[in-house]
Amino acid sequence: MAEHKVVVIGAGMAGLVSALQLANAGLQVTVVDKAAGPGGKIRQLMPNGLPVDSGPTVFTMRWVFDQIMSSVGTQLESEVLIHPLKVLARHFWEDGSQLDLYADPERSLDAVAQFAGNAEAKRFTQFCQTARQVYDALEGPFIKSPSPTMAQMMSSLGPRGLATLASIGPMRNLWNSLGRHFTDPRMRQLFARYATYCGSSPWEAPATLMLIAQVEMDGVWAVEGGMHALAACLMRLGQKRGVNYVFNSECERIELLQGKVSGVRLAKGDSLRADSVVFNGDIAALRKGLLGPSLTQAVAGKVQPRSLSAVTWSMYADTQAFALDRHNVFFRNNYASEFEDIFMHGKLPTQPTVYVCAQDRGTGQLPPGAERLLCLVNAPARGDKRMSEDELLSCAQSSQALMAASGLHLKLESSASCIRTTPQDFHQLFPATGGALYGQATHGWMAAFARSNARSQMPGLYLAGGSVHPGPGVPMAAMSGQLAAAALMADLGLTNPSRKTATSGGTLTH
Ligand SMILES: Cc1cc2nc3c(=O)[nH]c(=O)nc-3n(C[C@H](O)[C@H](O)[C@H](O)COP(=O)(O)OP(=O)(O)OC[C@H]3O[C@@H](n4cnc5c(N)ncnc54)[C@H](O)[C@@H]3O)c2cc1C
Numbered sequence: 001m002a003e004h005k006v007v008v009i010g011a012g013m014a015g016l017v018s019a020l021q022l023a024n025a026g027l028q029v030t031v032v033d034k035a036a037g038p039g040g041k042i043r044q045l046m047p048n049g050l051p052v053d054s055g056p057t058v059f060t061m062r063w064v065f066d067q068i069m070s071s072v073g074t075q076l077e078s079e080v081l082i083h084p085l086k087v088l089a090r091h092f093w094e095d096g097s098q099l100d101l102y103a104d105p106e107r108s109l110d111a112v113a114q115f116a117g118n119a120e121a122k123r124f125t126q127f128c129q130t131a132r133q134v135y136d137a138l139e140g141p142f143i144k145s146p147s148p149t150m151a152q153m154m155s156s157l158g159p160r161g162l163a164t165l166a167s168i169g170p171m172r173n174l175w176n177s178l179g180r181h182f183t184d185p186r187m188r189q190l191f192a193r194y195a196t197y198c199g200s201s202p203w204e205a206p207a208t209l210m211l212i213a214q215v216e217m218d219g220v221w222a223v224e225g226g227m228h229a230l231a232a233c234l235m236r237l238g239q240k241r242g243v244n245y246v247f248n249s250e251c252e253r254i255e256l257l258q259g260k261v262s263g264v265r266l267a268k269g270d271s272l273r274a275d276s277v278v279f280n281g282d283i284a285a286l287r288k289g290l291l292g293p294s295l296t297q298a299v300a301g302k303v304q305p306r307s308l309s310a311v312t313w314s315m316y317a318d319t320q321a322f323a324l325d326r327h328n329v330f331f332r333n334n335y336a337s338e339f340e341d342i343f344m345h346g347k348l349p350t351q352p353t354v355y356v357c358a359q360d361r362g363t364g365q366l367p368p369g370a371e372r373l374l375c376l377v378n379a380p381a382r383g384d385k386r387m388s389e390d391e392l393l394s395c396a397q398s399s400q401a402l403m404a405a406s407g408l409h410l411k412l413e414s415s416a417s418c419i420r421t422t423p424q425d426f427h428q429l430f431p432a433t434g435g436a437l438y439g440q441a442t443h444g445w446m447a448a449f450a451r452s453n454a455r456s457q458m459p460g461l462y463l464a465g466g467s468v469h470p471g472p473g474v475p476m477a478a479m480s481g482q483l484a485a486a487a488l489m490a491d492l493g494l495t496n497p498s499r500k501t502a503t504s505g506g507t508l509t510h
């Protein structure tokens with residue numbers, strides 16, 4: 001099969017994983033990306049010349065990467081240095097209160113008891129049990145299934161899974177469901193925020209998304225060298241297996257011949273022949289015809305609203321001895337207004353929640369003086385339209401005021417110490433998205449089933465990335481890369497039964 005040529009469009013997480021697994025199976029793989037290097041949303045910016053992770057920062061579900069590494073004959077620890085974090089996240093509220101959640105569940109329980117009282121701590125324990133049950137119920141029938149449908153999922157849930165879903169009220173939204181677990185509004189807010197991990201509003205996301213809380217409680221790791229080291233590692237492993245990476249090369253068309261994929265044409269003018277193509281960009285680009293007019297119908301699944309975008313500030317700043325941990329969240333009292341602004345009014349939130357990743361913290365050493373930070377607020381995905389400087393400025397001021405209310409005053413050395421990325425910038429980086437960072441929003445109970453699986457409607461074209469099943473987030477995108485590679489190999493009759501992949505009926509183990 002060495003003569004079977006595959007072009008992977010995009011060196012994001014899913015594209016890198018697909019390329020690695022396909023090359024490992026002996027196929028000839030070329031990866032093309034319009035960016036200058038690998039990673040896609042996993043990117044580093046250089047305020048003051050220092051590398052700051054400016055995309056994903058929370059590394060969870062390491063078992064996905066353990067499995068990917070073992071499928072190509074290596075181990076995660078042999079390829080990248082990772083450290084488990086003791087503090088999962090530190091949370092601050094406007095009223096001065098503060099809560100840390102820990103990797104150790106007992107410590108979290110104590111912290112919640114001190115923060116909100118023993119009765120709320122009991123409710124927290126019950127919530128953790130429910131989130132665990134929801135995760136366990138959906139892992140096999142949904143997350144690991146290559147192409148779940150509602151009917152197939154219901155039939156594989158079993159009586160216990162069905163009872164779990166019935167108990168949370170799957171038709172309920174996450175916010176309402178959390179109201180049945182917690183009486184302290186801050187606890188409800190903290191766990192509602194997990195809907196934003198897949199770019200959704202807690203008021204519209206299904207209650208099942210509480211499983212994301214479980215994913216985080218199962219562990220958060222810090223990657224030495226930043227998340228970018230993970231992308232670089234996947235590329236290095238691909239190179240060893242013969243993958244050819246071509247950067248600064250936008251693909252402007254997927255070529256077709258006799259109703260089947262035949263190659264790609266690059267914006268620079270050259271064409272690459274391909275028997276199969278894996279598309280790792282957002283499916284919105286295919287639907288919009290950016291890869292050719294014949295592919296607008298190539299993606300199955302229902303069109304859903306865009307997920308969240310963001311405004312980020314990558315910086316090198318002095319926190320003036322403020323006690324940040326690695327992952328920090330600054331909350332306001334009125335949480336609903338953020339999502340009303342974004343999803344109902346299409347504008348930047350006037351009262352944003354602020355996430356701060358302090359990348360030099362969490363592994364034992366405190367940075368002396370200035371340190372590397374990523375600050376992020378959620379934003380509407382309207383980067384294809386104008387967003388005024390005034391709107392951006394007032395969002396920045398409101399974010400600063402919120403951090404200052406908790407005592408965090410950031411001091412920049414110079415204007416070169418901060419690089420801002422807006423929805424417009426994300427739209428340029430990720431075509432046809434409006435800056436949406438998580439594919440389609442998971443709004444409503446059926447939204448998770450509206451995502452396409454790895455097989456497109458066009459023979460020879462496969463889909464991988466956060467906009468297809470199982471959805472956004474680094475580990476999920478990695479799984480979708482596995483699913484695309486597995487679908488392609490299965491179609492070629494190359495599936496190796498000894499290789500465990502997410503498609504092999506729940507054989508992914510952790
Ligand atoms: C600011 C931010 C914070 C995040 N935080 C987290 C987090 O903490 N934890 C987490 O798990 N996830 C997080 N995410 C989400 C996570 O980063 C993504 O879900 C995941 O990385 C997406 O991977 P992907 O495979 O979809 O590829 P992408 O990263 O979307 O990459 C796609 C690649 O395709 C290329 N491409 C597209 N079209 C073309 C074309 N026509 N020709 C050539 N190349 C093309 C692009 O240049 C890009 O490199 C965050 C994302 C962002 C942006």
